[in-house]
Amino acid sequence: MRYKLTAATVLAGVAVPGLAYAHHPMGGATPNTFMEGLLSGIGHPIIGIDHLAFVILVGLAAVFLTRKYMAPLAFILGTVAGCLLIANGASLPFAELVITGSVILLGALVMSGRKIPSSLYVAIFAIAGLFHGGAYGEAIVGAENTALAAYLIGFAAIQYSIALGAGFVAEKLWHATEAAATKPRIAGAVAAGVGIAFFVENVEGMIFS
Template sequence: MHSRRALALVPVVLAASASPALAHHAMGGQVPDTLATGLLSGLGHPVIGVDHLAFVVAAGVAAAFTGNRLLSPLAFVAATVAGCLLQVAGTALPAAEFVIALSVVAIGAVVLSGRSIGSPALLGLFALAGLFHGWAYGQSIVGAEPTPLLAYLAGFSAVQYGIAVAAGLLAVRLWKAAGPEAVRPRLAGAVVAGIGLTFFLEQVESLILA
C-alpha cells in the first residue's frame, strides 16, 4: 500500500520541485576551441541537462532487464552522435524540445509500468530519442573546428554510456531487483516521467506565452 502511494506521489512532488531552467551548456555558451574544452563540454552536457540525464538513467534501468543490458544503450548513444552531426550540418528537427520532453515521459512510463517491452521497440525508442537529444547537444558545438568537435562527441558518448550501464547495475545489483516489476526501478521510472512532464509543460507554457 505504501509503495503504491509513493509511486503516485513521486511525479507530483518532482513536478513541483524540478527546475527545467537549469543550464544546458557546460562551457557557459562558449563554443569549445580545443581538444580539452571539447572533451569537457561533451562530458558535462548530458549531466547538467536534467532532461537528458533522466533519459539516460532510465534507459540504463530499462536495458538492465533485457538480454542486451550492455549493448542496448549503445543504440541511444549512436543516435545522439548522429543527431549532433545533423545539428552541426544545419539540419533542423521539428519540435525538438517537445519530442525530447515526451521521450523522457515515455521512457519513464516504460520503467514505471514494471513490464518488459521487446528489444526492437526499446531500441526504436532509444534511437528516435537519441536523434533528438543529440541534436540538442549539437547546439553547443556548432561552429567548432574538427578537433574539439570529435572530442565533444567522444565525451558525451562516453559519459552517456557509463551512466546508462551504471544505472542498470544499480538496479540489478544494489537494489537487487529481479525484474522490471520491482518497486525501486518503478519509483525511478516515476521520477523520470515526472521530469519529462515538467519539461513538457514548460514547453507548452512557452508556446502559449510566446
Template sequence: MRYKIAATTVLAAMAAPSLAFAHHPMGGATPSTLMEGLLSGFGHPIIGVDHLAFVVLVGLAAVFLTRKYVAPLAFIFGTVAGCLLITNGTALPYAELVITGSVVLLGAMVMSGRKIPSGVYLAIFAIAGLFHGGAYGEAIVGAENSPLVAYLVGFAAIQYSIAIGAGFVVEKFWHATEAAAAKPRIAGAVAAGIGVAFFVENVEGMIFG
C-alpha cells in the first residue's frame, strides 16, 4: 500500500505542471454582466488545479467529521471573505505559497488516515479559504456589484457541490467508513503530490523570477 501511495504521489507531482491552466475563466477580462460573473465564478475553482485539489480534499476530510455537510462551509465562507478583501484593496502576503502549501498540508492530513479534531480541520479550511478566495478575487477586481455578487455565488456553489460530491464518492462508491480507509488516503496522496509540484514551481518562480 505504501508503494502505491508513493507512486501515485510522484505521478501526480510530475503531471501537475502540465495541468496548470490559466486562473482566469474570462481570459483575464473582468466580468461585466451578471451571467459573466456567475460563469466566471463557476469556472475559477475548476480551472485552477491547485484550487480544485484543495476543494476535493475538503470533501474527503469533511466526510469523516461529525457535521460533514456543514464543515465545508468554513472553507467556502473563507473564500468569500478572501475575495472581498482583495476586491477592497487588501493584499494577502505570500498568497500562492500559502495556497499550494495548504494543498500539501491537507493532503498529508488526509493521507495519514489519522483522526484529527474537527476544530483543527475547520481552522485550516477557514484560513486556507481566505487565501484561495484572495486568488479568486483577482479575476473580479474592478467589477460592478451585480457581476461581483454573481461571481461569489458561482464559486461558492461550485465549491460546495464539489466538496459534497467528493464525500459522496467516498461513502457510496468507495464504501469508506473511516479516515484510515485506503482509497481516501490514496486520493489525499495524489492531491498532496499536486500541491508539492505547484509549491516547488512557486518557490522557483520567486528565486529565479
C-alpha cells in the first residue's frame, strides 16, 4: 500500500504542482499557537511532494541498514537543525536543488538494491535533512517559541512515522516472494523520477526567471 501512495504522489505532483511547492499548511500564514504550529508541522512534509518522497525513501533505505530504526533519526535531527537555522536568520544556498537532488540520489540507491555502507546512508540522511528542514523553516520564521516547538514536534513525528511505516512495508515485501521484493526498488525508481521532474523544473525556473 505504501507504494501505491508513492505513485499517487506523482499524480498529485502533476495535477497540483502549486500545492506541492506551497509548503505552507497554514496558507502562508505564520502559526501563532501550539495547535497551529503542530498542525503546520504535521502537514508540511506531506504537502511537499519532494519532501514526502524523500521521507518514504529514508524508510525504504533503512531496511538495508543494521540499525533500521535509528538511522532515520539522522534525517529527522537534520531537519530539526535546518529548520532552526532558517528560523534564526541563516540561509542555505541552492536549497531546492539540493532537496530534489537528494530525492534523485536516494531513489537511485534504493532502486539499485545494492548493499551500501550504513555510514554513507546516514551521511546522506543528515545532510539532506538539513536542507529539507531549511525548507520547513521558511514556514515558521517569526513565530513564537511555543508555535516553533510544536512545529518541530509535528514534522519530526510525522516524518519518523512515515519512514518507519514505509520501512515496515518494504521489509515485509523484501522477505516475501522474489516478485514482491522488487516493489521497494520500483518505489525507489518512481521517487527518483519525482526528484528528476522537480529538479528540472527548478533549473528551468533559475534559467528563465
